[in-house]
Amino acid sequence: MMIKTKPTNSNFKSILSLTNRLFFVFLLLPTVTIIHSFPVPKLERRVMDHAGILSEATKNQLEASLKQFETETSNQIAVYTTPSLHDEVIEDVAIQIFDEWKLGQKSKNNGILLLIAPNERKLRIEVGRGLEGALTDIQAKQIIRNEITPSFKAKDMDGGVTAGVNAIMAAIRGEYAPSEDDVNTSGNDSDEVSSGIVGGIATFFSLFVAGFGGLVVTIIGILFLYPLLVFIFGGTFALIIAIALFFLVIFLKRIFGLGQGGGGSGGYYDGGGWSSGSDSWSSGSSDSWSGGGGDSGGGGSSGDW
Incomplete structure (x- = not known):
């Protein structure tokens, strides 16, 4: 009995680990595209x-x-x-x-x-x-x-x-x-807040759901949480945070044995990183305007009409 149980449990963990890695790749590829795909034009004037x-x-x-x-x-x-x-x-x-x-x-x-x-x-x-x-x-x-x-x-x-x-x-x-x-007042931000609350609750609840079902609940929770993350941090950073949150949930489930009906087993976390470079430019116009070497990071706001 013991000999038959261990391979089954090991195979299930291998499948779950492979699923986790495929999900990470699935999220990472759009992020790389987001960072590099927009055709930024050369500056000609202010x-x-x-x-x-x-x-x-x-x-x-x-x-x-x-x-x-x-x-x-x-x-x-x-x-x-x-x-x-x-x-x-x-x-x-x-x-x-x-x-x-x-x-x-x-x-x-x-x-x-x-x-x-x-x-x-x-x-x-x-x-x-x-x-x-x-x-x-x-x-x-x-x-x-x-x-x-x-x-x-x-x-x-x-x-x-x-x-x-x-x-x-x-x-x-x-x-x-x-x-x-x-x-x-929050205006139209209430939808993002409501979705974020639902997503946060679902993500937390997924810690206590066993097996593949817990993985599905985690993904659903993060998808509901994502609009609020975009509103707060912007699209790129929101996606990075969503990826980190997903792996944090998996890490906690493995370390503490949450949602597994028994003692936890050790796990590991493979992280990845990426960076984007940018070239300096100078204006070709008679005004001879050029960037001074600054960068973003101060926030801002978006809207539509």
């Missing part, structure tokens, strides 16, 4: 209207305002409209563009990117690490909601972008503050 939504007069006026603002403060603000996000989440696209363009001074990381995708009706304000105190996530959210999207809904793209850029500069100067309503 306002890059590749989607063709702005008038020439508006582009010239914004160029002059942003140039003067950079001269006065050293903060670099770029506006980019893209005809397509190429099926990627806008948070990941914004980070790729920001870091490859190296917005902001290297010692200050004081860059801002306003990214607009009119075909998907989405936009993002991405903030450099050095400006996260001057332009908070709440302020960025308010600028999108109160200054930009009302004009976009009225099909006034020139007015929306101009109002957004002016509000961003005002916030950095300390002249734009969120209202009490913006601080105390």
